Amino acid sequence: MGFAIVFSGQGMQHAAMLPWLAEDELVERMRAQLGIADWRECLQDAAWASRNANAQVLLTGLNLGAWAQLSPSLPAPAALAGYSVGELASFATAGVFDADTALTLAGTRARAMDRCAEKVPGGLLAVSGLPRAHVGHLCEQTRLAVAIENGPQAFVLGGALAGLDEAEQMARAAGGHVTRLKVDVASHTPSMDEAAEEFAQALSALPLRSPRVPLFSSAADRLTNASQAARALARQISTTVQWSACMDQIRARQVGCVLEIGPGAALSRLWNERFPDVPARSADEFRSASAIVDWVSRQAERGV
Template identity: 60%
Template structure:
């Protein structure tokens, strides 16, 4: 059985996500850390859902809970990667640190980013359908940075709020499809450089291990040892998420299928468009953990 796990980032969290997820110690711990009784009801409040600290803590806790409930039914994955904050769950799954460390890292990561955001309010704008030359001109006109690179004509730009609004008007006028993500910080751009430095300090004294499973980073290609893991996890806060390269690295492992853990199907759609011969599904597509395990066995058995 050969499959890859990819962990979603924030921006598409919703109250109906992971409908099959059972209450367990990881979910309970996440709720306690957030101070909420019903996380689904909390997500119905757009302001609460978009809050950086809430989103990062919730998504990390739920992703680890989901994989914890699936893992006993399937063998270890052949490759792992996480999209933005999804790296916390990915690094834990690969054995770099335990689940308690991953969930404990979400709040200081968010706090470091919020501190930088307070100095420069901003956000993220997903743009699809513009040619590379048009995107380059758009960046030159607005001063925005590429926060996430999903493909040649699919990027997420980050920067100040006014510049994002200007970019959306221009891009839509040129036929681009735009979506403002449910985040309030310019993640993965130079505006987060101080946040990356603060998070690096938080990581400095934590015990990291070399990955036990092939692990691919947003900022540093394959992560092979503890030092590279520590550097990559901090660096991606202020550097472009090179998700296109993560997908290429996973495909090179010759996996037979891919499973997305997290909210929505955004990573699944990107994968299936790029690698239609290697099927991908999202956990949000299923109604039970047993059904997910069955799909993995059907599509990844040699």
């Protein structure tokens, strides 16, 4: 019984996202940290929206703000996970650290990753419809790395811009579907090793707590204590996000539904393709918070 929450990462942010979200204190703190007055207006600027330092703080604040506005009407989730930077929101929701710390860490994480990207500018490319072996060969030819595994034929590749351009052409020619993500760093690849080390040092200075609810990491398994949480949160910056395996772990919790919080509905689509008997929807699809609560409440009673 119950439901799971998965927090989206960056790459699908848009000005009309989460249309029901109120401008509460948490969202105001996010705006203050970024030094902006209107986050929706800022997202209309494609260059601003794709800038790592903006997107990571923005999405962490909006994801946590959205859950803060939904949580008074819902029980604690039966499982939590986050996709890429979405893990900051999932860890905060699980009680590993508070929302203000999550916002601070989002800025620290982005700055560390940007310093790595200054050496070799890069990004991410979503590739679907091609088998793992073909994607591996494509990476060898273009010097890219698999940043995220979303399924048997769904991957995100990361690396230098020239390699991404080449891989996009090759994948299309092979019959694959490709989408360049709104991300200007090669997240979850070895090019971020220094950023992962720097972020690990920042985490080591914080009084982290054990998760209060079942928390799953895309770079590990279920996290049960603060030390595991710190290692997993830093490690995922420079290693492949195993989202497919993370979904399997959540499914094993026998939840009645999955709610995605964040921009777009990419995680919901991946879930519904993999587990069509357990419905998933994105909070970005709804027009009101009450409609989300009603849907979750009905579906969570189903169980599996």
